[in-house]
Amino acid sequence: RLLIIDFGSQVTQLIARRLRELSVYCEIHPFQKVTPAFLAEFAPKAVILSGGPASVIDEGSPRPPKAVFDLDVPILGICYGQQVMMHMLGGKVESGHGTAEFGRAYVVPTGDKIGLLDGWFEQDKEQVWMSHGDHVSAIAPGFEVYGTSPNAPFAITADTTRGFYAVQFHPEVHHTPNGAKFYENFVKMAGFTGDWTMGAYREQAIDAIREQVGDKQVICGLSGGVDSSVAAVLIHEAIGDQLTCVFVDHGLLRKDEAEEVVKMFRDNYKIKLIYADEKELFLGALDGQSDPETKRKIIGGLFIDVFQKYANEIEGAEFLAQGTLYPDVIESVSFSGGPSVTIKSHHNVGGLPEKMGLKLVEPLRELFKDEVRALGRELGLPASFIGRHPFPGPGLAIRCPGEITRAKLEILREADAVYIDQIRKHGLYDEIWQAFVAILPVRTVGVMGDGRTYDFACALRAVTSVDGMTADYYPFTHEFLGETATRIINEVQGINRVTYDITSKPPGTIEWE
Ligand code: XMP
Structure with a gap:
């Protein structure tokens, strides 16, 4: 198994995701817990040092135990992980004005082709995602540079003899499009066969x-x-x-x-x-x-x-x-x-x-x-x-703003069923993270046939999301929305007006309450 030592990056979990996708079993542990005894017990076959918000130059900033470098297993340092490796192994890290870099960058190859970069640089450069305040200003003895970007001269470094690899960017994020290949190369070099099924x-x-x-x-x-x-x-x-x-x-x-x-x-x-x-x-x-x-x-x-x-x-x-x-x-x-x-x-x-x-x-x-x-x-x-969409523990209660009555719940259930049916019929269910109807605590005037109606209004909600923490409203076509509104009004007694909620999260939440 592979050990990821976490230094607090927002995206550490994504490293684990990428590795699991390669059928490699890994665990994330916070740096505070990783003592020499822990390392001996865990006996990792490879180690990844994550990114993190601290500055290695600061006193008391997080470190892995020195023993990690004596395990004789491949180590990959990412962002803060690279800096901490350089700092501990004899290189130099600097911070200060002009060294920060956030966002998309392009790395070009320098030096020989190494196993870690198999399938990389097939075009002359690779897009990567940078997010760092400090930067490495001198690499540690034994390391060589294999890729640079305009703001990160040491974007990709390695000491291939010891199996130590250190990069400034984040290969685990979506914005490093060829990142999966990068991890695949690393775990292959570490001897993983991808048998975690x-x-x-x-x-x-x-x-x-x-x-x-x-x-x-x-x-x-x-x-x-x-x-x-x-x-x-x-x-x-x-x-x-x-x-x-x-x-x-x-x-x-x-x-x-x-x-x-x-x-x-x-x-x-x-x-x-x-x-x-x-x-x-x-x-x-x-x-x-x-x-x-x-x-x-x-x-x-x-x-x-x-x-x-x-x-x-x-x-x-x-x-x-x-x-x-x-x-x-x-x-x-x-x-x-x-x-x-x-x-x-x-x-x-x-x-x-x-x-x-x-x-x-x-x-x-x-x-x-x-x-x-x-x-x-x-x-x-x-x-x-x-493939079912998530459904909250409090259920329809939080999709029924205002007082909850049995009659309103009944209307809500029917409208929701029609809406979900529409989404399924149009083949959109799996593209959407969550979709539901909320019944609003207002009644509005309408006209159906020759008569006046005074019924509830409802709101349709549909969002895309990765984890429910942030979300975008789903861009239905007007045809879809129009057809769905007509069906709900015709098929559900008690609703005479349908609206579509186009709030993203934040500032909205997915549920209405
Ligand atoms: P919000 O509305 O907070 O919802 O943007 C984010 C995700 O969490 C679900 N949710 C809940 N799930 N118990 C649950 O099990 C709850 O109390 C609860 N409240 C919200 C919501 O459906 C969405 O997927």
Whole structure:
């Protein structure tokens, strides 16, 4: 396995992504944790030193242990990683006016062709992405220069004898178009054969679950989302009837969603599933509430109570399964310190395991989202299910600004179903990160046939995104929007006006509340 030592770059996770795409198993660990003892224990086959916001010249700036250079394995330093290598191995780094460089740059080759640059410079230059304040002003003994850019004379450097490589730019980002090839060369030189496949992972994970759980019972909260579904199917494959899933219907699900989920898990997978019909409880508690945070808190709180109630009925349960993913567990290097502002309090079951005295089973904690999807396919989950758009825990409650009534929820479900049907029919579903309808708390006047209508207005939302952190609204054609509006107004009783939300995130959020 490969070790990525994180110095706090915004894009460290992308390095791991690129390597996983090459079927190479890697882990990211913060530099503070990487001691000589850690290195000995981890025994990496190669090491990557990430970028980071610090300046190596500053006292107390982050360093890898010196021992990393004595491991006798290939090392790749990126940006800050390059600077720290040069600094520690006898080169020189400078900062100050005129040395910073951000954005696109072009590197041209100098010197011999080395393995790291196979497939590079087939045209005379390569586009790369730079983002650095300091720069290397003298390379360390043993290193040579293999590529330069106008602002970074030491853009690509290497000591091929020791297998040390150091670059100023970020090969992991999209804006270094040939970056994947670069990583492929590096891992090949390090002797990786690309054998990290989902088939192998499935077998490993099943063994690990069996070992962890023994003959005890496991409870799994099923949301119908991809992560918890894949986790449930995987665990079921490992321990069969020792797994019981609980699916809480809070009355805020989409049209036919509860039936589909129950059917799939009970009928197709023969998984023990408790269908917790708690619609009345949730909708009753939400009655008269229109403040977004209050709604979220009510739903989150009740969810925990309800889950606990059902879980307590399962005898001998010692484990709680969760679909935690790798991005949730990577310990990030925080230089900023202070707490960030709560934009929305996310509904999840954090804290539940402690409260219930349960141990956790988290079979997806080493995977990225698209790897979870690949594992789902490997486990035979239907493609339509794996590709489903994310759906928030509080469900339709946060797509129904203002007071939530059963009547409004019903209208919302119908409109949403028509909208999604339209998107699927036009073959756009997989291009869109998330699409849904929000029912607005206003009624507007319209005319249908010869009569006046006074019905609700709704907003369509569709965004593209990579991780939900930022998003762009989806550029539907006017034809599509017009046709969809007509269908919704004709087919859904209670809506007489349709708008399209063209806000990106930021400044908007994806959901309306
Ligand atoms: P926002 O609205 O914050 O949403 O831009 C970003 C992504 O998160 C989802 N979301 C949630 N998911 N519990 C969840 O599990 C929540 O409380 C929650 N709130 C928002 C949202 O659907 C989008 O994908």
